[in-house]
Each structure stands twice: as C-alpha cells, then as structure tokens.
Amino acid sequence: MSNVATIPHSAVGEWKQPSKGVVGMACLIIAEASIFIIFIVAYLYYAGKSLSGPTPHEVLELPIFTSICLISSSITVHFAGSALHHGKRNATSLWLALTVLLGGIFLVGTGQEWYQLIYHDGLTISTNLFGTTFYSLVGLHASHVIVGLIMLSLSLIFSLTGQMTSAHSEKLEVLSLYWHFVDAVWIVVFLVVYVFCR
Template identity: 40%
Template sequence: MATETEDAHDDGHHLPAVEDWPRGFGEASWWPFVTAVGGAGIYVGAALFLMGNAGIVPSIAGPAAFVGSVGLFLVGLYGWLYHAFVVHFWERGADEHSASKLRWGMVAFLGTEIATFSAGFVYFFFIRSGAGWADVSPPHLLGSLIIANTSILLLSSVTLHFAHDAIREGKRGRFLGLLALTLLLGIVFIGGQAYEYYEFIVHENFTLTTGIFGSAFYGLTGLHGLHVSMGAVLLAIVFARALMGQYSAERHVSVTTVSMYWHFVDAVWVLLVVVLYVGAEVGGAVA
C-alpha cells in the first residue's frame, strides 16, 4: 500500500508501479525494462546460434540464450501487465471512455504488428525471386502435424469467441470453461510447433542455416510462435483475473482486447501456412 508521503508526491499520476517491484523507486517500474532485455536477448540468441555453427562459440550458447531470453521476456510481460491492469482493478470504475481508449490502443498495436509481419512476408517474396532460392529443397512440410496444429489454433479462436459472448451475457461458468479451453489449446499449439521444429531439425536436418528458405521459414514461424506465446501469457492473465471475479457483463474490456490479439495471430498463422507450407509443397523450393 502506498504511503501518505508517496501519495503526496505523485503529482496526480496514477501509475501502477507505485507498489511495483523493486520498491523504493516511486513511480518507476522495471517490468518494461525486463521485457525489453528479454526481447533483445532473443536476437542475441539467434546471433549466438549462427556463431555456434561457425565454431566461434559453444553450440549450446545460442539455444540457451534464446530459451532464457524468451522466458525473461514472458516473465517481464506478465509482471508489466499484472501491475498495469490487475493490482488496481477494484479501484477503477467501469468507465466506457477508458475502455474505448484501451480498445483503440489495441487496434494501434495491431497496426504495428501488421507492419512487422508484412515486412517479413515482403522479405520472403523478395528472396524467393532471387537466384539462391534453388540451392535447397525443403522437407515435406504439409503433413498431419501441421494440419492438426492449425486446426487446434483455429478451434481456439472459436472457443475464445464464444467465451467472449458468454461473459457479455453474464454466463460466468460458461465463460471460465471456454476460456480455460482456449488457453489449453494455445499451449498445445505451442507444444506442437516445438515438436515440429524438433522433427525438422533432428530427423530432416532442416535448420535455420539450411539455405535462404530455412532462414525465412524459421524466421517467420518463430516470430509467430513468439506472438502466440505472448498471447498465451495474456490469456493466462485474463483467466487468473476471471477466477478472481474481475469480469462481468459490464466489465470485460480486457477480454475484448486479448480476443482481438488472439484472432489476429490466428489469421497470420493461416497466411503462413498458405505461403510457407502449401507454397513449398506446391512449388517446391524453386520459384
């Protein structure tokens, strides 16, 4: 609980970091910094992976840095969002103006995400037209695993849609059940993608350094996998808040914004399947 001295010096600001970690820093929060360090470490891990293949650093350095950085990123994201939206939830009213700002904030964020993935697709089509595209043939990508995994992710969008409908109708039990199922399906999808990577790398010898198709494939699907992992963290936070009774037919803006994000990553995955998996299966590695 913030002290009277802290309240007297907050200058009218109401940032959630007053009770945030580490204590003693007033309104300064370290969670965005932790998240940024984790995000930067992902790129460091990718660089170390390439250096490991060249024998410059131990081969385990890249994967270890990557996994650790993803974990740090997700922990930082959880702490950031928890202190931003959960800690002071009961102190805020159901202000429709504030809810509208959050929805438009998510729309703006998704705009930047569209730009990010668009750049990735432009890169893919650019290198596909280059001379080096014929250097490697991809393995058989469009198998039963990717079909099952895609079906799971699409099903999660359906369950989340009906979960959102349920809370708007005040059906809390149905909302909790469908939300839990959505989170479970998301986790299964992430596990399925990790298993797919294992199959490609270990059994097919198809890695990030397997020609320009390998770099494009793992770059785009890995970026999407990171976004799904972020979405799973968001769903977990929403589910935890739902168990605390923080949603009702009148107060569910976080469910709306997280739903927008989750439907977006699902749509991006469909595009990735068509472009990468179906494209490689139909046209092969040669343009």
C-alpha cells in the same frame, strides 16, 4: 419572433468516444501486421533461391491438426467474451480454458515440428535461405502465440478466482482482438509457407 425551431438536446445524437483499449489494440495490430508483411515478402522473395538443401518440399508437412486447433480458438475466445458480458463466470472460465488448450496444442505442435526439422532433417536457421526465412517467419508468429497465451492464461486465472466480472468484458474483448489477429496471420503464413511455396 424567431421562426427557428429549437431541437431538444436529447434528440441530438451525442458523440461517443471510442474505447481507448480498442483503438490502442487496433494501432498495435496495424504495426504488427506491417512487420509480418515484411517477413512474408522476404520469405516469398527468397523462396527457391537456396543453394543447398533441404528444400521445403523435402521436409515440410501440412500442420493441419494444429492449424485447426488454433483457428478454432478464435471461436472459443469469442464465446468467452460473450459469456463474460452476460455475467456467466463459469462459462467464461470454461471457454478461456479451451482457448488456452487449443493455443497450447498449436504451440506444442510447432515445437515438435521444429525438433523434427532441426534434429532429423538438419534444417537450422543457418542451413540455407529457406531455413533462415522459415524460422524467422514461423518463429515471429509463434512468439505472438506465446504472448497471447500468457495473457489468456492470466485472464483464466482471474476468472477462476472471481476477480474478473462483466465489468471487465471490454478488456477481454480487446484481448480477443489480438488473438483473432494472431489466428488470421497464421492463415496467411500457412498458405504462404505450407501451400504456395512448398
């Protein structure tokens, strides 16, 4: 007679496959982070090496208000995901609308900054090394904000029309991971471009 105890099947923890969406987004974020690192290193390498003006100190102003708006949108998108998880469609729509609004304010602020730099300060992408690296890095981030806003706007439309339910909460969570990444990257870009190398 065997003395080996039999462990009930229910007592053995079953391995749960991770969400394909989360894993896919994590891989995308790692790849995108690598691209941003390359652009940030290039900006740091060429900082102060422009042979002609204008220089960052002469033309750049701290975009504090728009930065606060973008970073705050990470909070609102989190609340949107939480509301959807609990089946609160109206609250989900409200938080998504606030997220889109905050992201839109940031994008409009970036556009106004670029208009000022190009038409009043004479800084274009071909003016000097600063112009080339500045527009490349900030433009790369702005393009990610645009993509995020498009996806968030679609989510808002689906929420308003009742096509997004708590069953889609994981998809909104995946989208929120992308948006958190965009916000986190901006903190690094803000510090590098507007604080350390200004």
